[in-house]
Amino acid sequence: INTGKNHCSSNCEKGLKPALLIDKINETKSREETDARCHTANLASDDPSEGEHLMNLTMILREICNFRQDVKEQLEDTKGEISKTDTRLDEVGARILENEERLQKTEEAISKLLNMHKQTQLRLTNQERCLRRENVRIYGVLEGAEGEPKAMIQFVEKLPRENLDTDNEKNMVIERAHRALIPKPPPGAQPRSILMKFLNYRMKEEVVRQAWQKKGYTWDNCKISIDRDYALRILARRRDCMEVRNGLKDKNLYPAHLSILYEDETKIYETAKDSDGEASMNSNQESLNLQRKVELFGLQFQVKPYTRLIVIITSEQTPS
Template sequence: MTSRKNKRVKKLTFEGVEDDNVQLTEGANISPYGASRGRSPTPSRDGSGTEDEDDPASLTLILKELRGVGKEVKEFRKDTKSQLLEIRGELDKANARLNDVETRVAEHEDKLQNTDEILSEILTMQEKLQTKLTSLEAYSRRESLRLYGVPQGAESGAPSMAHFVEKLLRENLAITPSTSLQIQRAHRALSSLPPDGSQPRSILVKFLCFTVKEEVLRLAWQKKGFMWNSSKINLDHDFPPEIMAMRKEYAEARKVLKEKNLRFRTLYPARLKVFFEEGAKTYNTVEEATADLASRGLSGGRAGQPLIRRSVVRSQAASWLHAKYPWARY
């Protein structure tokens, strides 16, 4: 017998019954898993079939297994800690990049706002400059007029276009020989030669004196044009292309007014004055004329369609900016 003091402890078996026959040496480590895994009970010295708890070899084996489990747990914790540190580092990097992105987005939003304001200001300035440019071009054309309806090639027998135009005006507008027309130059519109049977190109006439040009126009308008060789000849101012485009938008309205025998006048730069029975009314835009004439029952074109097709006349720069930056305020 050993001299060590034994201590009786109660141990729960797998069936949940207390076993009072188990004795462990005081100070021995008890495995929470009971007997060693994968081992069959070792017969005791007395042949009862149970392991002798006082066997040092059994306790050593249990301690060895416990140390192995502890080592595995320690390594697992070490690996987990390393992985957590790595994940934390990646999260820190992601947060840093996210903060940088937020800062840059805020800066770009500020720049975009400034760009939007600058672009709006540029468009406003461009419109003003375009208006001034059109006005200057119209001023440079104030001594010029255009003849519409002169057949193509009618001037071929004259010494020059200026001689042909002067003779044409004197004969049909009753201009006295004592009145000097002072035609500086005259030529056809600089466009491609139209095919046979189509509208002939207009003739541009440049006078030296503005008052002479105005007098010629006054005489022509009083007669509402004139007939020459079975052709209707009309005279009008020489407008810049931008103003001509705006005035052409009233073409459908003028056609309808002529069909209804209503007198009208196209005012500078692009306004329409209509003389109704109750009085005259002036329209400043095509849209305004469309709405009012439609409300009066004056419609033209195909049934169910608006009288005038709405169009917006822009300069090339404004059109390009609008197409590229549709979100701009202007």
């Protein structure tokens, strides 16, 4: 091969044409291949085993070359697939970032909507409470005791006057009165409550106060109780605290919000879960002895010497 190159370069220096130069190169290559074959044949004729060995090596080299070519093609295909996968991953990453931003905005919007919904519920409850401010519910009156529906107002006016010590009976004017708007219960079941609306708010409060002081009364062998007409959410909260109220009633305690000031720290209990009905309060909280435990609505204090514990109980009905 080197000889051919030298020969080619010498011919180029002599100024041969390009076509003649290519023919010379091809002729040189074919001559070298022929010489190699002749050399291999001569070796094979000299030693048959060596010739077979050379033939095996030639086949191995050819297979290696083919395998290399196949591997190269497969690598090219793999590179193409990896490139496509990288492109798809970039697209997926961009979409994930976009979705995360949209999710964050959605969560913020939902949080704002929940706050607005909570405020709206509070406003609706307040408006409902204001609308029910002059209403009173009477519990325990048997079904049909009022007679005809038209005679309901005269019937409910007679009940408080005959059984409560009202000072101003002239102001006891009832605008409307009817049974609770639910299906009529079967015989023997608890009767529906009677809802009545007073014209005078002060008279309504006087009737409720008298009923609470008497803790109800008996009429026609029936236990009658009078209470305010609470909103639905307030009734639900009172129902949740029913067990706590019963536990406090056994200990002669009135349920209220409990605010405890202890070492410049205020603790307020507002829910039934916080209080859990466990309350035992000493009559003289200002004179606490050394290392004395005070249990208030499930909270235990280990009182230090010369420490003052202030307990403040607040309630809408009985502030103290």
